[in-house]
Amino acid sequence: MTAAQAHSAAELRTAEPAGPPWHGFGRLLQAEWTKIRSVQSTVWSLLAFVVVAVGFSTLIATVISHDWNAPGNHPNHAELLADPTAVIFGAGLGLGQLAICVLGVIVITSEYSSGTIRASLLAVPKRIPMLAAKALVFAAIDLVASAVAVFAVFFISTAILRSHVSITLSQPGVTRAVIGAVVYLTVLGLFALAIGGLIRHTAGAIAIVIATVIVVPPLVGLIPGTIANHVHGYLPTVAGQLVAQTSQQPGDVTSGWQGFGVFCAWTAVLLAACGWLLVRRDA
Amino acid sequence: MLGRVNRPGNTGAVGRGTARGQTPGLIEAHELTKRFGDKVAVDHLSFTVEPGRVTGFLGPNGAGKSTTMRLICGLDRPDAGTAAIGGLAYHQLARPLATVGALLEARSAHPGRGARNHLLFLAQTQGFPARRADEVIDLVGLRDAARKRVGGFSLGMTQRLGIAAAMLGDPRVLLLDEPGNGLDPEGIRWVRTFMRQLAAEGRTVLVSSHLMSEMSVTADHLIVIGRGKLIADASTQEFIQRSSERSVLVRTPDPARLRKLITAEGGTVASEDSADGVASLAVTGIAAPRIGELAASASVVLHELTPRVASLEEAFMELTADSVEFGDASAGAGGANRGAR
Ligand SMILES: Nc1ncnc2c1ncn2[C@@H]1O[C@H](COP(=O)(O)OP(=O)(O)O)[C@@H](O)[C@H]1O
Ligand SMILES: [Mg+2]
Secondary structure, eight states, X not given: OOHHHHHHHHHHTOOOOOOOXXXXXXXXXXXXXHHHHTOHHHHHHHHHHXXXXXXXXXXXXXXXXXXXXXXXXXXXXXXXXXXXXXXXXXXXXXXXXXXXXXXXXXXXXXXHHHSHHHHHHXXXXXXXXXXXXXXXXXXHHHHHHHHHHHHHHHHHHHXXXXXXXXXXXXXXXXXXXXXXXXXXXXXXXXXXXXXXXXXXXXXXXXXXXXXXXXXXXXXXXXXXXXXXXXXXXXXXXXXXXXXXXXXXXXXXXXXXXXXHHHHHHHHHHHHHHHHHHHHHSOO | OOOOOOOTTOOSGGGTTSOTTSOTTOEEEEEEEEEETTEEEEEEEEEEEOTTSEEEEXXXXXXXXXXXXXXXXXXXOOSEEEXXXXXXXXXXXXXXXXXXXXXXXXXXSOTTSBHHHHHHHHHHHHTOOTHHHHHHHHHTTOGGGTTSBGGGOOHHHHHHHHHHHHHTTOOSEEEEESTTTTOOHHHHHHXXXXXXXXXXXXXXXXXXXXXXXXXXXXXXXXXXXXXXXXEEEEEHHHHHHHHHTSOEEEEESOHHHHHHHHHHTTOEEEEEEEETTEEEEEEESSXXXXXXXXXXXXXXXXXXXXXXXXXXXXXXXXXXXXXXXXSSHHHHHHHHHHHHO
């Protein structure tokens, strides 16, 4: 209780040099990194994402390759030729993205369910820098995991399908689509994080995010008419996923990057709302 | 013992975490008010907490102690009023953990995270060296559990971790919400000694409790609240004196005449019971010797004349019962405050 403390007291009190507003932001990034890596559930979710994405894509590609010359019609053959990445990414990343949604939500809701938010906000009472650091660190982790998963899915699937169809990064639109899949998954994590921060309860937030990603789009898609078609096209993940297509398809309301811009706008608005409420609500 | 602390008036590094011209470490609540729906949890509460002593923050469960502490450290937003530490609102502190350490009532660590990592991330937010986490772990005696997950901790260990987090920045001000919760008697003694030591070093220590008995041996000063309102603000000494001088038990076969004598002197009389023609009266406002003199001068027979030394617990119950009974706490609070100041 004695000596251990004495020598650092002065050091802790050293005056803070006046600096720009982002001064000290680096240490918040460091703290958020410590938070994320020190809880096993986040580490497991990331692993689950990569394993599910790669495993499922491999399975689908294997099945397609195996049945290539089987009798009957194969709608995915034409699709593979028209938009190879949509088929390759569709299955594995379509499922794997749910792990990213869950992870994005729990990165922030676990602070509320565990009470860590109180410790965090005592340390960073201005609050917004804490949210910004958390979003940045999580986005960086999400980006790396997504890049690993997307490139693995792409190279494994194309290798399996090579004897039937040749798909390479040098074909028009393919590289854009692969990079598009990575950035889509990165922004999806932030989208989920923002909803987690707004709802503050794990189960409720996960339900809302999953509904937004996989339940609402097909339902809206069922409504006939051009207005409904436009609404559908501007739904966050419908728009966001266009950038992972090799080429624009008939019926797409926007181009790939435009759609991605729409998704980013949704995410930015939700993050801003999250920050706005964070400084106004009781912790 | 716990490292250097800049005492009030001692310049040096004091400038940081203190507004110009303010006493470092002084906690000031001004007309703090917090509502949850219709419920007024904290009601125009004003008080100051001085450095260099342990200030007990007392009130029955639901009085608003925890809410007040959350308001002071900026976790809850007040509906009205302000709270300041060294003249600054909590969110204005540049490195808050180096100024204020808070142990809150509710759990504030992730069950899946190791104790050391919890302290490490907090240290990192402030730019403290990582070894600071180890130092406070040793300080609270959690070294063996440092790498264990918080989810497996007993209530007492969780409380120790909370104290470690509060001490991370070697703060000048400590807010401890029911720190004895979940601790065994040995742990409670440890916390008590610890708080006294922190205050002796010149720090400000505000510690809440719903148990008067605990506070009477720990606190130098008491702030008592009930239903979110201030009931008393006095030194523990004063509080004990005031409480124990509150009433004198008088037994007499002639209550009517004695009552007249006492009320003529400005005292008040409450009859408690009577048996075998002898009435028991509780007299307040006049000391026992004077009651004896009055009785003697009028030849009123007394069977008993006993200054009542109420226990602190009784005094506390009586005080807070007022605030509950009357609904309007100011009726009880006014009387109590008059005695205190
Ligand atoms: N977050 C909250 N939402 C609604 N009511 C609350 C909340 N926090 C406290 N209260 C209410 O405010 C009152 C004061 O509570 P609290 O500050 O915890 O008292 P104490 O710590 O003195 O026991 C209680 O009636 C409690 O039910
Ligand atoms: Mg409480």
